Amino acid sequence: MMDSSEATVTGEALRAGRVGAKLTQQDAAARLGLTQAYLSMLERGRRPVTAEVAMQAMEVFPLPPTSLPLDAGAHSALGESAFAAELGALGYPGFAYLRGKARTNPARLLFLALDRDELDRRVVEALPWLVYAYPEMDWEWLTRNTKLNDRQNRLGFVVDLAEEVAERDGDASRRKSLAQKKAVLERSRLANEDTLAHASMTQAERRWLRQNRPAKARHWNLLTDLDVRDLAYVHS
Numbered sequence: 629m630m631d632s633s634e635a636t637v638t639g640e641a642l643r644a645g646r647v648g649a650k651l652t653q654q655d656a657a658a659r660l661g662l663t664q665a666y667l668s669m670l671e672r673g674r675r676p677v678t679a680e681v682a683m684q685a686m687e688v689f690p691l692p693p694t695s696l697p698l699d700a701g702a703h704s705a706l707g708e709s710a711f712a713a714e715l716g717a718l719g720y721p722g723f724a725y726l727r728g729k730a731r732t733n734p735a736r737l738l739f740l741a742l743d744r745d746e747l748d749r750r751v752v753e754a755l756p757w758l759v760y761a762y763p764e765m766d767w768e769w770l771t772r773n774t775k776l777n778d779r780q781n782r783l784g785f786v787v788d789l790a791e792e793v794a795e796r797d798g799d800a801s802r803r804k805s806l807a808q809k810k811a812v813l814e815r816s817r818l819a820n821e822d823t824l825a826h827a828s829m830t831q832a833e834r835r836w837l838r839q840n841r842p843a844k845a846r847h848w849n850l851l852t853d854l855d856v857r858d859l860a861y862v863h864s
Contacts, residue, residue: 706740757859
């Protein structure tokens with residue numbers, strides 16, 4: 629289950645993007661396939677910015693990836709290579725060779741990854757970076773959808789790791805922000821055992837992890853050996 633289609637580009641962001649691109653309202657409207665009057669209403673908040681307009685605006689204006697639509701259908705079935713490509717487009721160092729234009733909102737990409745039963749380990753290792761690198765992502769949307777799908781433990785664990793990365797980097801402001809987000813997830817932590825996108829592990833692996841998993845994984849009731857030391861972008 630997931631929320632219906634949402635666009636995260638506000639009228640104010642649309643105007644800021646247009647100004648940043650040094651376009652008149654008339655020129656911007658032409659590039660967006662809109663009338664100047666309609667664009668004016670969007671910028672003033674008199675009409676909602678649709679997902680279609682938001683995607684087109686991303687092509688025309690210098691808007692951040694967090695402005696991409698949080699829609700329910702367009703990227704619901706990302707393959708392994710697509711996850712890597714999107715992470716590379718968002719700036720993840722581990723997939724830097726795949727740099728391109730971001731097509732997926734970071735919050736949506738994170739949710740889709742957390743909702744997978746199976747996912748490449750390299751992609752899983754990138755998830756704390758996604759939390760760390762895009763603190764301005766739509767946390768209300770992300771938290772709501774993870775709870776609707778019983779994935780809050782997975783998100784809590786990833787946020788927990790990102791908080792440790794912030795602490796190691798000496799970024800007190802980011803660490804505090806992540807700690808607050810973690811506290812919200814803590815209140816809805818599930819007692820049921822889960823994995824971190826590795827449902828196919830054997831019973832022997834599960835038994836071993838119950839005894840040897842890191843403290844954070846144990847706290848979030850996850851069977852995973854992922855630790856901050858495994859994150860390639862974290863300097864020891």
